[in-house]
Amino acid sequence: MSRYILAIDQGTTSSRAILFDQDCRVVDMAQQEFTQHFPDSGWVEHDPEDIWTTTIETCRAVIDKAGIQASDIAAIGITNQRETTVVWDRETGKAIYPAIVWQDRRTADQCAQLKKDGHEEAVTAKTGLLLDPYFSGTKVAWILDNVDGARQSASDGKLAFGTIDSFLLWRLTGGSAHATDATNASRTMLYDIQGGAWSDDLLSILNVPASVLPTVMNSADDFGVTDANLFGAAIPITGIAGDQQAATVGQACFKPGMMKSTYGTGCFALLNTGDVAVRSNNRLLTTIAYQIGGKPTYALEGSIFIAGAGVQWLRDGLGIIDSAAEAGKLAAKADPAQDVYLVPAFVGLGAPYWDADCRGALYGLTRATGPAELARATLDSVCFQTRDLIEAMNGDVAEQHDTVLRVDGGMVASAWTMQRLADVLNAPVDQPTITETTALGAAYLAGMHVGMYPGLDEFAAQWALEKQYTPTMDQSERDRLYTGWKDAVRRTLS
Numbered sequence: 001m002s003r004y005i006l007a008i009d010q011g012t013t014s015s016r017a018i019l020f021d022q023d024c025r026v027v028d029m030a031q032q033e034f035t036q037h038f039p040d041s042g043w044v045e046h047d048p049e050d051i052w053t054t055t056i057e058t059c060r061a062v063i064d065k066a067g068i069q070a071s072d073i074a075a076i077g078i079t080n081q082r083e084t085t086v087v088w089d090r091e092t093g094k095a096i097y098p099a100i101v102w103q104d105r106r107t108a109d110q111c112a113q114l115k116k117d118g119h120e121e122a123v124t125a126k127t128g129l130l131l132d133p134y135f136s137g138t139k140v141a142w143i144l145d146n147v148d149g150a151r152q153s154a155s156d157g158k159l160a161f162g163t164i165d166s167f168l169l170w171r172l173t174g175g176s177a178h179a180t181d182a183t184n185a186s187r188t189m190l191y192d193i194q195g196g197a198w199s200d201d202l203l204s205i206l207n208v209p210a211s212v213l214p215t216v217m218n219s220a221d222d223f224g225v226t227d228a229n230l231f232g233a234a235i236p237i238t239g240i241a242g243d244q245q246a247a248t249v250g251q252a253c254f255k256p257g258m259m260k261s262t263y264g265t266g267c268f269a270l271l272n273t274g275d276v277a278v279r280s281n282n283r284l285l286t287t288i289a290y291q292i293g294g295k296p297t298y299a300l301e302g303s304i305f306i307a308g309a310g311v312q313w314l315r316d317g318l319g320i321i322d323s324a325a326e327a328g329k330l331a332a333k334a335d336p337a338q339d340v341y342l343v344p345a346f347v348g349l350g351a352p353y354w355d356a357d358c359r360g361a362l363y364g365l366t367r368a369t370g371p372a373e374l375a376r377a378t379l380d381s382v383c384f385q386t387r388d389l390i391e392a393m394n395g396d397v398a399e400q401h402d403t404v405l406r407v408d409g410g411m412v413a414s415a416w417t418m419q420r421l422a423d424v425l426n427a428p429v430d431q432p433t434i435t436e437t438t439a440l441g442a443a444y445l446a447g448m449h450v451g452m453y454p455g456l457d458e459f460a461a462q463w464a465l466e467k468q469y470t471p472t473m474d475q476s477e478r479d480r481l482y483t484g485w486k487d488a489v490r491r492t493l494s
Helices: 048-066 106-115 120-127 136-146 150-155 164-174 200-206 245-250 309-316 328-331 370-395 414-427 439-447 456-463 475-491
Strands: 004-010 014-020 027-034 072-078 085-089 159-163 179-181 215-217 220-225 235-240 260-263 267-274 286-294 293-306 340-343 361-363 405-408 429-432 465-469
Touching: 004 048, 004 164, 004 439, 014 048, 014 072, 027 048, 048 164, 072 164, 072 245, 072 439, 085 136, 085 164, 106 136, 120 164, 136 150, 136 159, 136 405, 150 286, 159 164, 164 179, 164 220, 164 235, 164 260, 179 220, 200 215, 215 361, 220 439, 235 245, 245 260, 245 267, 245 286, 245 293, 245 439, 245 456, 260 370, 260 439, 267 286, 267 370, 293 370, 309 370, 328 340, 340 370, 340 475, 361 475, 370 414, 370 475, 414 465, 414 475, 456 465, 465 475
Parallel strands: 004 072, 072 235, 179 215, 260 405, 405 429
Antiparallel strands: 004 014, 014 027, 085 159, 220 235, 260 267, 267 293, 286 293, 340 361, 429 465
16 A cells, blocks of 8 residues: 655755655655756746756655655655746757746836736736736746747647646656646636636737646646656656645645745745635735635735745855854844844845835944844844735735734744744744645645545644744834834835
8 A cells, every 4th residue: 555645845946855654744855956047137047957857856865765665655746836937848848948937027027018008907807916027927928939939839839838836747747747736827827716717818918828828727636647767656646736825735724814924935925715815905916725626715825035035145145154044043143222124125025015126225234234133134024024914914804813823934943033023923923843834735635635634624633833932022112123124115115
C-alpha cells in the first residue's frame, strides 16, 4: 500500500520537495535555490529549465533520503509561485522566453493604458483583480508580442501558456496534460471567477488567444500521472493550488472569517469569505481560495511584494547579515530612540496602494543609523504592511471578527518579528506546529482526493498551535509608529 504523499513546492527563490506520511506529518524534505535574473529595471525573470531541474532533483533527493520507492507514493500535490508566466512550444516542451516572475513590472505602461481606456471595471468585475503588471494576462501578451513569430505560432496552436503549476504538470506528464486549477486560473486576469470559465471578453481586451490556455480543474482532481521514467514509477498528480491558497488550506482556514498570512519572498494575507465573492472597496483582491467538487470558496487577499525579499536584500544587497536568521537578532539591538522607516517598494507597492511606479525609500536616517536600525526597519515594514491589509479587510467585510492571524513561511522562524507583528497589529499571532503549511496544503488536497486524508472538518480538527504571540506594546507607541509608517508611504507613492 502506498503510504506517502509528495508535495512539490515550487517557490520564487527555490524549489522544494516534501514527503508527508499518512498522518500529514513531514517525513523528509529537499530544497534547492536557483538564480534570479534582473535584465532591466523592474524586470524579474527565471530560467524555466532551472525551475524544472531543481524540481526534479529535489523530488529524487527526498525519495532517496527517505529510503523509499516511487511506488510507495500515493499521489503528488503541486503548489507554486502563482502569477509567474511561461509560454512554451507544445512539440518540444521548451519555453520560448524566460519565465516572467510575478514581481516583474515591465507591463506597467500597458496596464496604465488599459486603465485609461476604461477596462479596469470589466477586469475587476469578472476576475476580482486590478489591472496590474503583477498578474499573468499582460505578461502572456508581452511574450507573444516580443518573441519573433510567437503570435503566429500561437494562432497555429503550437504554443501553450501556463503558470508554473501548468508548466510542471506538462513536463511531469510528458506533455499529456495541459491544465491548471481554479486558484491559479483566478490569478491570470483572464478567468471569470464566478462564471467558472475563461472570459472571451478579457482574452480580447488583453490580446491573449484562447489557443494557448490550459484546462481549468478543481484544486483536488485527476490531473494526470508522471512519466514513469522520472522517478521509477508513475505517480498520480491529484492536487494543485497556488502557494497562498495552498497555505490557506494547510492552515485549515475553511470557515468564513478565518485568516492566514504567509511570509515568504512576499507576504500574502487571505481572509476566507465562503461562497460569497466579496467585492473590495479598499483595493484588495477577490480570489478563489480553493475549489473542491466544482464548488469554489472565495477569499479577500492582500498582496505585499517584499517581505522575505527585504531580508534577502539585507543579506545580498547590503551584506549586513550572513543569513536570514540573523535579521531578527540584529533588529533587537536597534536604538529605540531612532525612527527609521523602510518603504520596500523595490518593485512598486502592492495592496492596498497598487503603485507600480514608486520605488523603495528609507526615512529617518541619522549619523547614528547603522545595520541594526536598517534590519529593524526592514522587519517593521512587513508588520506595518500586514496592518495595512487587515485594516483594509475589516473595511470590506460586513461581519467583523476579532483578528487572529495564523502565520507561516520562512519569517515565522524569527521570534522577534512575530512578536513585533503582534504588537503592531494589537492582535494574537498564531504559529502552527507544522510550519510547512504551503506544502501541507498541496499534500492534503492530493491525499484527500485519493482517500488517504480525511475531509475538511476532520483535517481542521487536527490543526495544532505551536506558539501564540500576544501584544505587549503600549497603544500610544503602536499608534505613533504606525502614523510614522503611513507618512513614509505617503511620501513614497508616485
